[in-house]
């Protein structure tokens with residue numbers, strides 16, 4: 001269903017990226033190098049955020065799939081969430097595929113990462129929607145297949161409603177023997193909160209991460225865009241968690 005849109009998402013995103021000074025981008029990159037995580041406040045221009053929320057709400061309403069399971073390949077951590085996969089967004093979203101296709105965005109992420117960032121070669125991992133909307137909904141501890149996640153916040157719970165991102169370094173993902181608890185015991189956990197319109201960039205392959213359960217009727221809606229390093233492109237990749245969460 002492709003109706004024409006009044007605003008050009010790529011133009012708006014690229015204008016926003018150009019508005020960051022060189023010093024600001026360098027600070028983002030330093031933060032990312034030091035912590036594996038950097039928040040980009042107010043990344044989405046207001047007019048794009050409003051349209052993106054409307055577009056995504058309609059898609060979640062029509063195509064969202066409720067998941068409630070323990071993920072074996074990440075040590076039986078919980079997934080209680082509503083998801084929409086790439087194959088649906090590619091057809092239905094007026095904005096998300098266009099944003100992902102932005103070369104300005106890819107170059108910005110390359111600057112943040114300090115190395116070449118590429119689009120994920122496997123379509124189902126490129127972009128997905130994840131919606132936490134019932135008390136107790138959570139995206140439990142896991143690592144990602146590819147190196148980088150760029151997450152756009154469309155709806156953010158308040159502080160009392162939770163839904164924070166937590167990350168913990170020091171481990172790596174053995175899919176047959178995921179050592180989640182060992183990684184948590186050996187590392188320290190950092191907790192982050194974003195507002196609607198913010199984005200974050202995460203080294204999602206090296207840092208164990210999760211979204212804490214939401215409470216008090218909180219609503220959280222994000223777009224997760226996956227990006228690959230050159231090493232990822234050269235490696236054999238399997239996609240267990242994506243298959244379970246986003247394939248239908």
Ligand SMILES: O=C(O)CCC(=O)C(=O)O
Nearest residue numbers: 130144151165211222224
């Ligand atoms: O919802 C988030 O902020 C994280 C999403 C995530 O980690 C994932 O989809 O792999």
Ligand SMILES: [Fe+2]
Nearest residue numbers: 143144204209
């Ligand atoms: Fe992840």
